Amino acid sequence: MRNIFNLFFRYSAFIVFVIFEIIALYLIVNYNKSQKEIWAHSSNLFTGTINKYVQGVEDFFALQATNDSLLIENANLLQTIIDYRVTSKDNAFQDYEDKDSTNNYTLIPSRICSKTLNLRNNYLTLCKGSSSGIEVGMGVITFNGIVGIVKSVSKNYSTVLMVLNSESRISAKVATKNYIGNLVWSGSDLRELNMMDVPKHSEIAVGDSILTSGYSISFPPEIFIGVVESYTIEGGSNNYNIKVQMKSDLSTTDYVYVVNFLQAEEKEEILSENE
């Protein structure tokens, strides 16, 4: 105890000095506007850098969640676009139709679990299945292209027959001119499709957009697929053979949207009646 007092007396000047300096600094920071701002600012600078790093680490772990939420957001936006296209087209005589036909399509965002691209018949697996509302026959799209059609569904997974598959045939049309044809894969290039069955009297130019026709139950109309790269008429044929360059690169695609057409059953029924 005595030593402590000795210590105190010995350094009393220093201790008192420190105390009064602290009081003075406290006064400076608290009663002077500019100093207060600078203090707050520079401490923010310091903590700001630390926070930024911590936030960076946190963001890294939150990437998945962020991605998912963005995906849902994108799906909603895309859905709005699709619905808008459908309604603005179909309801040209809107006054005479009931307006309940909006919201025909809903989109289910999903991550791709696995995919093959190097085979003749390529499939991909989605990380969502019947529990998320995916059913056989639904179309799968990305923001700027189509991916394929759901072929089989389990509870949590589903298999998609990609457009890059010899079995795949997708109804498509040339934009603005409305010539209908079928898309098949050329079999080699991952971004090249062949469009068959377009009659040779039609006027086609290189660079024309190819869109989905909307005739099938899988895809909504007017989903962009790609552009015309070149076209030929084979000898003796009545149809063009159009090479279509796809816009979306399926080898780098990780997230897709499954299209749920709410009136699918009804449409399917009436289509099968015709056959």
Place this chain on the structure above:
Amino acid sequence: MNSIWQRNIIRGAIILVIQLLLLKRIDITFGDFNYIHFTIYPIIFALLPYKTNRTALIPIGFAIGLIVDLFYDSLGVHAAASTFICYFRFYILNLLSPAEGYGKEHLTAFRHGLPWFLSYLSALLFIHLLLLYSLEAFSFVYFNEIILRTIFSFIASLFVLMLGTLIFNPKY
């Protein structure tokens, strides 16, 4: 003893009045050049008797600094600088210790000679001003401004102080 304290108090009061009512109002500005501010009150601490208790010196510095602050509307800035030089005075005195020692009390030019007093006062004043303007800017972003202000104010203030010393040349 008593008379020395009386002298110091009266002297301090007069210097503070000059500082706060007169020198504070002097504003020397040539365009962008506004680095001259007269700051003479640190001489109060310089002239306090050598035997003043080191610990007691610090609250004195704080109190006088605070009074100056109240007039300068810069609460704490002058107090911090004054507190610091009151604490640091001891080390400057040790450093500048003349061969015959400080004797009993008086730290004046009359007793120890003008060159000694000049260096003693310069050291004290320069540290005080540097600290003062640093705290006023409160950020080393304004480094150039702090240095310019310190140097020009130092020269101006020292000139006034030396003039005063030569005129009055106090014994105590």
